[in-house]
Amino acid sequence: MTATSAVQSGAVITRERGHLIRASVLTRRVMGTAARRVVGARSGLAVIGLFYLLVTAVLGSLWLTAANANGGSIAGYSTVAIVWYIATTESGTISVPMRLIEDIGLDISSGQVAAEMQRPVSVLWMRVLTEVGTCLPRLLLCLSVGTVFALAVVGAPPDATTLPLAAISIVLAVTLNLIAQHLFAGAAFWLSDAKSTWFLYQKLVFILGGMLLPIEVLPDGLEAVARFLPFVAMAYAPARLASGHFEPWLVALQLGWIVLAAAGATWLYRRGERRIMRVG
Amino acid sequence: MSGLLRTMRLAWLEAWTNRRGFWTQVTVMLVNDVVWVGFWVIFFRQVGEIRGWDTDQVLVLLAVLTTGAGISLGFLHNVRRLGTMIGNGELDSALALPVPTLAHLLVRRVDPIHIGDMAFGIVLFFGFCNPTPQRVGVFLAGTVTAAAICTGFLVIMGALSFFVGRSEAGDLGFHALLLTSSYPVDIFAGATKVLLYTAVPAGFMTAAPTRLVDEFDPLLAAATVAVALLVVAIGVVVFNRGLRRYTSGAVWTSA
Numbered sequence: 001m002t003a004t005s006a007v008q009s010g011a012v013i014t015r016e017r018g019h020l021i022r023a024s025v026l027t028r029r030v031m032g033t034a035a036r037r038v039v040g041a042r043s044g045l046a047v048i049g050l051f052y053l054l055v056t057a058v059l060g061s062l063w064l065t066a067a068n069a070n071g072g073s074i075a076g077y078s079t080v081a082i083v084w085y086i087a088t089t090e091s092g093t094i095s096v097p098m099r100l101i102e103d104i105g106l107d108i109s110s111g112q113v114a115a116e117m118q119r120p121v122s123v124l125w126m127r128v129l130t131e132v133g134t135c136l137p138r139l140l141l142c143l144s145v146g147t148v149f150a151l152a153v154v155g156a157p158p159d160a161t162t163l164p165l166a167a168i169s170i171v172l173a174v175t176l177n178l179i180a181q182h183l184f185a186g187a188a189f190w191l192s193d194a195k196s197t198w199f200l201y202q203k204l205v206f207i208l209g210g211m212l213l214p215i216e217v218l219p220d221g222l223e224a225v226a227r228f229l230p231f232v233a234m235a236y237a238p239a240r241l242a243s244g245h246f247e248p249w250l251v252a253l254q255l256g257w258i259v260l261a262a263a264g265a266t267w268l269y270r271r272g273e274r275r276i277m278r279v280g
Numbered sequence: 281m282s283g284l285l286r287t288m289r290l291a292w293l294e295a296w297t298n299r300r301g302f303w304t305q306v307t308v309m310l311v312n313d314v315v316w317v318g319f320w321v322i323f324f325r326q327v328g329e330i331r332g333w334d335t336d337q338v339l340v341l342l343a344v345l346t347t348g349a350g351i352s353l354g355f356l357h358n359v360r361r362l363g364t365m366i367g368n369g370e371l372d373s374a375l376a377l378p379v380p381t382l383a384h385l386l387v388r389r390v391d392p393i394h395i396g397d398m399a400f401g402i403v404l405f406f407g408f409c410n411p412t413p414q415r416v417g418v419f420l421a422g423t424v425t426a427a428a429i430c431t432g433f434l435v436i437m438g439a440l441s442f443f444v445g446r447s448e449a450g451d452l453g454f455h456a457l458l459l460t461s462s463y464p465v466d467i468f469a470g471a472t473k474v475l476l477y478t479a480v481p482a483g484f485m486t487a488a489p490t491r492l493v494d495e496f497d498p499l500l501a502a503a504t505v506a507v508a509l510l511v512v513a514i515g516v517v518v519f520n521r522g523l524r525r526y527t528s529g530a531v532w533t534s535a
Contacts, residue, residue, distance in 0.1 A: 047452055054456055057472075058463055065467045066327045075326060199308045203315040212319055217326050 026121070027129055034133030045141055052094045052142045056149055059212070060086045064153070075216040080154045081243040082214075087150045088166065088239040089211045091142035092173045095135045100178070101198035104185035114276050124182060124269040131178045139174055143167075158244025165248060170238035172254040176261060177205070177234045183265040189272030204229075210236030230257040283379045288355070288387045295390040302392045309396030313346055316462070317404070333464040336409070341490040343405035344419065345462055348426025348485065350398025352434070357391035359431050362438025362519075363450030372528050382435070382519050415493050421501075422489025428508040429485045433457055435515030442522025453480075461486040481507055 038045065063082045067074040077085060097103070104127070107113050116123045150157070157163060184201050206212045208222075209231030215223050226232055237250040296302060317339065324335040353360060362385065365371060374381050374388075405411060405419055437453035461482035468476060477483040484507045492501055 050452060051455055055459060058459055058468075061472075062463060062467050066323070066330055069330050070327060197308075199312050203312060207315060207319060213323065217322060219322065219325075 030126060030129040031133030031136070034130045035137050038134050038137045045138065048094065048138050049141050049145050052090060053145055053149065055094065056087050056090045056146060059090065060149070060153060063213075075214055077214060077216075077243060078158065080156075081158045083154045084150050084157045085214060085239045085243040087146035088170065088242040089235045091139060091146045092170050092177070092235055092238055093205060093211050095138035095142050096174055096177050096181075097131070097134075098202065099198050100131065100181045101185040101201055104182060105188035105197075108185070108188040108272070113273075117273055117276065122266075122269075123273065124265055128178055128182060128265075132175055135174050135178065136171075139170065143170070157242065159246065162241045162244055162246050165246070165251060166238050166241035169241050169251050169254060172251065172258060173234050173238050176230065176254060176258050179258065179261040179265055180230060180234070183261055183268060186265065186268040186272055189268075189275055205231050205234055208232070209234050210239065214239075230261065233257045283377070284383055284387055287379075287384060288390075291388055291390045295392050295395075305393040306396035306399065309393045310400050313342070313397060313400040313404075317342060330464070331466040333466060337490055337494065338464060339404060340409050340419075340493050341464065341486050342462070343401045343409055344422050344426050344489045344493075345401070345458075345486045346397045346404070347401030347419075347423040348489075349430050349458065349461075350394045350396070350401060351423065351427040352394075352430040354391050354394030354398055356386040356431055357389035357394070358385050359434045359438070360450075360454060361389075362435060363441040366438065366441040366522070366526065367445060369526075369528050371523075371526060375526075381523060382516065386431070386435075409493075414496070418489070418493045418496060418501075422492060422504075425504050425508040426485045426489060429481050429511050430457065432508070432511030432513075432515040433481060436511070436518050439515070439519040439522045442519075442525050456480050457482055457485070481511060484508070 060083050063074070063086055064079055067077065067079045067082050072079055074082060113123055116126070119126070181198075181201065184197060187197065207218075208215070208226040208229055210226070211234075215226045215232060215236055218226060226236075233250075233254040237254055240247060240250060320338045320342070321335055324330075324338070328334075358365070365385070371381065371385070374384050377384055401423070406416075409415070409419075411419075434450070434454060434457070437450040441450065457480055460476055460480055465473065465476055465483045465487040473483070476487075484504050488500055488504045491497070492504070
């Protein structure tokens with residue numbers, strides 16, 4: 001290597017390291033600001049906590065009653081496991097805004113996204129980071145309430161050693177859910193009315209994602225399909241871990257889907273932004 | 281009365297004007313409801329029967345819920361927005377009209393998405409719930425009481441904004457009612473079950489009409505009708521009392 005190329009390589013490495021440092025600072029600032037805004041609106045957090053408790057209590061009662069009526073277990077889940085399962089799926093799903101796809105669609109069609117394109121940062125990733133920052137305090141609240149609920153109703157989890165992995169998994173689940181919703185909502189760059197799709201997306205997470213019922217309960221064919229779709233990584237994966245099943249490959253699955261969804265969303269938004277610049 | 285009828289007609293025309301949007305929203309809700317039916321079919325396929333409830337009874341429950349809630353939230357769409365409108369001071373335009381304020385506000389908006397709910401409920405009952413003449417009669421009466429309970433309860437929740445200012449109580453009440461009335465009430469026990477027949481009248485909204493469709497009981501029928509009338513009456517009283525405390529937000533909207 002000549003002296004000149006060594007200096008140039010060093011300059012590139014320094015420049016790239018500078019980009020990374022700036023990116024990490026920006027990420028922390030964006031997420032931190034969003035999180036502080038959510039924490040500041042205490043009444044909103046209280047409503048989310050109460051709603052979560054209501055939903056978890058209703059669904060938990062349903063599955064607990066079902067398990068007791070079936071000799072103490074259902075689809076391989078004991079009464080203890082099923083309640084921890086439900087408490088986990090609900091915390092991951094309720095902490096994510098339900099109508100985000102509709103909101104993004106409205107922002108695209110109203111020109112809000114076009115205005116955000118003026119900034120020297122990626123529109124998509126600023127929005128994703130903001131949403132992640134918004135969801136994390138909610139997730140923490142729901143997990144706290146859910147833990148107290150499950151402990152009170154059925155006691156300690158089946159295997160507490162899986163909980164740290166479940167905690168990582170649920171953060172990944174929320175992240176994937178948010179990226180996937182942005183990907184879904186990207187259809188609004190081309191469709192004038194994509195806002196009702198949030199209903200359909202929600203039902204895919206509810207059933208094929210294992211939020212309402214463990215995917216082992218699904219008919220065999222449907223279960224096989226569900227395992228190949230990303231929705232299991234949004235609800236089933238952390239719940240499966242929290243219910244005492246040590247299956248670390250689920251975390252790898254989530255990471256894989258995050259990479260795919262991120263790549264898909266980035267490609268789609270780049271095309272969408274070019275369309276806005278051409279068409280307006 | 282003619283003023284209210286005219287308002288209802290205009291609200292319907294407003295929703296009907298955008299045909300594509302209308303049918304898209306109706307279709308989306310139909311798909312949503314089919315998914316819920318799918319969930320319960322899968323659940324009972326796994327469980328069998330649970331505290332006297334099986335697939336057939338849950339289908340009747342879903343038919344009552346979607347039809348009753350569809351009537352309330354579809355044709356009286358502002359019932360869900362009352363709290364927000366009160367909190368934002370948006371009632372001024374309605375106060376100036378020579379019609380009862382609450383009635384005008386309720387009929388002012390039609391929501392196509394919940395019309396889809398209503399349509400689904402009717403198709404579900406007539407298609408899959410053994411519609412004998414007696415069962416049809418009880419079902420239709422049950423959906424009217426369900427719509428009345430839903431409307432009255434949401435009016436009460438929304439009217440609380442007159443007294444406590446803008447709050448999320450209305451939204452939470454809405455979700456609590458819809459959620460608890462969409463599950464067989466007998467999965468709950470003790471104080472929770474009492475709550476579902478009192479403070480949050482989900483039991484009377486769906487579980488009682490479902491039982492009546494299967495096996496008519498005059499006492500239960502009378503109790504359900506009485507509760508429906510009571511909830512509506514309380515809603516009207518609370519709203520009118522609260523209206524005396526209303527302060528204008530200087531926002532002139534078409535509600």
